[in-house]
Amino acid sequence: MSVDQATVQRIARLARIAVTDEEVPHLQGELNAMLSFVEQLNSVNVEGVEPMTSVTPMAMKKRVDEVTDGNIAEIVTGNAPQTEDHYFLVPKVIE
C-alpha cells in the first residue's frame, strides 16, 4: 500500500502537525518507504492468532477508588505557557 499527497495532508491534519505544500512530496516518499518496508508482514499467516494485549501476562492491580491528592492547581498549571487564575488559556474555541 502507498499513500498519495492528499493522504499525506489528511494524516498531517489528523496528527495536528502543520505541513507546508513543499514538505508533502518528501514526506510522501518517506512514509511510502516505511509502508513498503512493513509490507512483508502480509506474507505471515496470522490465522487464528490472538493479537497481543499484554506482553507480561498479569492481573492488573487495582486500588481503592478514592481521591489521593488535590489542591495543587499551582503545580498542575506551573509549566503551562499561558494561565490565568489556575486556568489554562487558549484561543477562543466557541464563538
Add this chain to the structure above:
Amino acid sequence: MTDLTSLTLAEARDALKAKKISALELTDAHLNAMEKAKALNAYVLDTPKHARAMAKASDTKLQKGEAGLLEGIPLGIKDLYATKGVRTTACSKILLNFVPEYESTVTSKLWRDGAVMLGKLNNDEFAMGSSNESSAFGPSVSPILPPNVSAAQAKAKLGNGNKGLLVPGGSSGGSAAAIAARLCLGATATDTGGSIRQPAAFTGTVGMKPTYGRCSRWGIVAFASSLDQAGPIAKTVRDTAIMLRSMAGHDPKDTTSVDRAVPDYEAAIGKSIKGMKIGIPKEYRVDGMSQEIDALWSKGAEWLKQAGAEIVEISLPHTHYALPAYYIVAPAEASSNLARYDGVRYGVRVPGKDIIDLYEKTRANGFGVEVRRRIMIGTYVLSAGYYDAYYVRAQKIRTLIKQDFEKAYDSGVDAVLTPATPSPAFGIGEKSGADPVEMYLNDIFTVTVNMAGLPGLAVPAGVSKEGLPLGLQLIGRPFDEEILFSLGEVIEQAAGRTKLPDAWWA
C-alpha cells in the same frame, strides 16, 4: 592518587565504604571530567550544585555507617527521566522549558539508595533514533576514536561539525558516551527497540534491558508504552547488576510494573554456568552479516561452552518480522502518547489564529523530523480502515514472536546468545539519507526482545578489524535477569574488559 573517574562503580562503592575516598572528591573528579568533555555533548545539563550537595549528604551518611546501596555514587540521568526541579526535555524542542514538579520512580529509588546526580544525559528526541543525532541539542559524540584518526585530528573535528567522528548509538547515546568517557560511574537509560543495548555495544560498555514490568515507567517520558523499559548502562556487568537492584521494583503508580521481589543481582556474578543450555538462533544469521560479527558470535559461544554451558542451535522462525512489526506498533503507540504535547498544559507554544492552528503550529515547530515522521506513520496505521490491516496484524505477529521464544525456553534453553548489532558504530551524518529504514536496521537483533518483553544484556566481546567495539547480546526468560548477569560475566572475563579510550577530547 589514581584517577577516581577510572574506577568501576563497584570499586568506588567499596572504596567509599572503606573510607579510602570521600563521596565529595569522587563527585568532584567527575564534575571536572565533565567540564573538560563538554564538546562530546554527552550531558545536556550539568547539575554540579545539586551533585555536590548530594555528595556531602552521602559523606555524612557514610561517616555514620548509614550508607545506602549506592551511597555517594555519581550517576548521569537520561533526559527522559523526570527529575523534580531539574529541567527535563526528552531532548525535544517542544519540552525545552519543562521543569517537572515530580520525580520519576526509578530516579527516586536511586536517590533513596544514596546515589548522586551529576546531570541529564543526551538522547535521541523522545528516544526515537539509533544514533543520538535526532536530539534537539545536537548529537552526542562517541569517545571512541574512529579508525585511522589520531587524537589530535579527532579533537580538531570535535564541535567543528563532528564530521568523521563516530555516533555513540541511540537512543541512550549520552548514557553510553558518558560511561565510555568516564563522565559518571553509572547511567540510567531506556530501551524501546534497542536503545540501551545498541549504544552499549557501540561504545564498549554494558547495557541491561530488564524484563518488561521489572522497572516502573512512571515519570519517564513515554515513547511506546508496551515496549519501553528502563535500565542501566555501566562499565561492567557487575556495575549494571548493582544499579538494577536499586532501579527495579513494584510501583503502585505504574500498573504494568510487577509486584515481585527484587533479587540481589550482584550475587549472580561469578555463579557457575555449568550445565546451562544456550540457544543459538539460526535466523539471526542474516543475509550479508559480516564475517567479523559471525566470528565474534562463535567465539562467544565457545567461551560459554568452555565455562561448562551446552550450546544448541534453536529456531525463532518469526525473527525476520520483528522489525517491520515494531515499526507499526511503536509509531502507533507514539502517536497516541505524543498527542499530549499540544502547547496548552506544558511545553513550548507557538500561537495560532485558533486552537487547531495553535496545535498544528506548536507541534510542527516543536517536534523534529524523525518524531514527526513516526507520529504520522502511527496516525496512519491507526486511522479508520487501516487499523486491522496494520496494527492488529502487527500485534498478532508479536504474539508469534513471543511464542517462538516460549518454545525455545520450554525445550530447556536457559538463555539465547546473539550479536548485539549488525555492525560496529558508524560515522556522524553517515546514515541520515533519504531512506529512514536504513537507520532502523540497526535494531534488527535487539527489537525482538522488546516485542517479546524479555530481558536482554549487551556485553562487550571484542573489536572489529578496525578496532571498534563489538557486543554480544544475551536474552533470558522473563524475570531471569540473574542468569544474564552470570553469563555476561563469563563473556566479560573471557573477552577481557574493554579498555576505555584515553581522553583525547579534553
